Amino acid sequence: MKSFRQTLVTITLLIFITGCNQQNNDFFVFADHKNMNNELRQSLIKCLNTEEIEYKLDSDENVLIKKKDSDLAVARCS
Numbered sequence: 001m002k003s004f005r006q007t008l009v010t011i012t013l014l015i016f017i018t019g020c021n022q023q024n025n026d027f028f029v030f031a032d033h034k035n036m037n038n039e040l041r042q043s044l045i046k047c048l049n050t051e052e053i054e055y056k057l058d059s060d061e062n063v064l065i066k067k068k069d070s071d072l073a074v075a076r077c078s
Contacts, residue, residue: 027056030073031063047077 031044044063048055053073056064065073 026067027064028067028070029058029062030055030065030070033061044077048073051076053077 031041033041036044041061041063045055048063048065051072053065053069058064
């Protein structure tokens with residue numbers, strides 16, 4: 001019985017810790033290449049670097065950022 005209780009407590013703690021640790025690290029298109037020229041893109045990249053927001057450029061030169069950083073990017077770099 002004691003072993004069952006310890007196992008149940010351990011499983012419950014693992015589920016709780018795993019649930020709290022999930023982060024939204026998916027990238028999405030923050031700035032579409034159709035809506036900006038090279039000068040605007042470079043200005044946005046400079047701002048993202050200043051604010052230490054991680055970004056990527058895809059093959060179409062769209063600027064992608066992580067979903068968790070979207071509020072900060074909109075507030076500081078829009």
